[in-house]
């Protein structure tokens with residue numbers, strides 16, 4: 001995003017309190033969205049991509065935006081960034097209404113949308129950081145120390161003077177993140193920031209995101225289909241489906257609120273028993289004697305399976321008694337029973353009806369190019 005006279009702080013991203021200002025705890029949130037709606041097209045063929053969404057993101061927090069393909073995440077982010085004009089609703093960034101003054105409101109906002117595509121590949125890593133600091137309105141010499149720290153923490157120091165085009169994909173992605181942070185943005189939108197990264201690079205990037213939020217007060221809105229990344233990094237998760245927010249809570253609260261799932265172990269649990277249970281209960285997983293787990297019909301075991309030995313069933317409260325009755329009626333001698341904590345992925349499937357990364361009610365894309373194109377346009381650059 002174009003940034004105006006961005007701050008030239010060299011060690012911290014957070015504003016602190018200046019004389020005459022309200023204390024930090026009274027400061028407006030980094031992002032406040034109210035009643036935001038966006039419909040594409042007219043008449044019967046129109047799509048209500050975002051449907052009356054309200055969302056507040058506190059300073060220094062990391063919020064994960066999740067949802068199946070077509071849920072409205074991209075449109076919501078585009079509306080928030082001013083790339084798409086919403087039909088109704090308001091967006092305030094650090095208290096500033098974006099319709100009152102776009103340039104000022106977005107002064108400390110930036111976005112990394114599909115990673116490496118936004119960098120200048122012919123420039124070196126350090127030249128990219130200096131360039132993006134400059135277009136953010138910051139003298140690059142004044143933030144040299146900040147750039148050194150970013151390069152160090154993202155393990156890019158050895159490549160600082162290498163043209164970006166010569167780097168691996170993972171490194172390019174880390175350069176993109178560094179570029180986004182080079183000018184001192186205080187609110188950043190990161191679209192699939194770890195997509196395609198190897199395990200080590202992903203870990204480095206996650207660690208740096210956590211540190212930036214915790215130590216420097218950076219506010220991050222992160223969209224990802226990777227539940228591990230979301231669990232690892234995000235303070236809070238906002239799930240969207242069909243243009244609406246269907247859940248907004250911490251990972252722990254979402255998992256604990258998902259209801260009890262019990263795991264029943266027994267040599268008597270075979271395919272016939274599982275089929276019987278499926279008629280009355282929500283069977284979440286089946287564990288075979290080979291140790292493979294089948295979830296929601298997606299079998300991942302090999303060919304030589306002899307049959308399940310454990311089954312996971314959603315059975316909180318009275319349903320547990322019903323389950324025990326059903327097992328007894330099916331001639332199953334229970335060898336072990338335990339409560340299983342649902343994964344964030346289970347919560348996602350429950351709320352949206354689809355697996356992460358799959359389409360929701362609409363398989364169509366945005367129809368107007370992806371976010372990375374929009375971001376590149378808004379920043380006036382091309383790789």
Ligand SMILES: Nc1ncnc2c1ncn2[C@@H]1O[C@H](COP(=O)(O)OP(=O)(O)OP(=O)(O)O)[C@@H](O)[C@H]1O
Nearest residue numbers: 040049069070071072073074075362364366367368
């Ligand atoms: N420019 C457009 N014209 C028409 N329909 C659009 C346009 N942009 C988005 N849509 C529709 O709006 C809905 C929400 O799309 P959006 O891209 O915001 O979802 P998403 O959650 O970001 O999906 P993904 O995970 O695939 O990126 C979809 O039905 C999509 O087809």
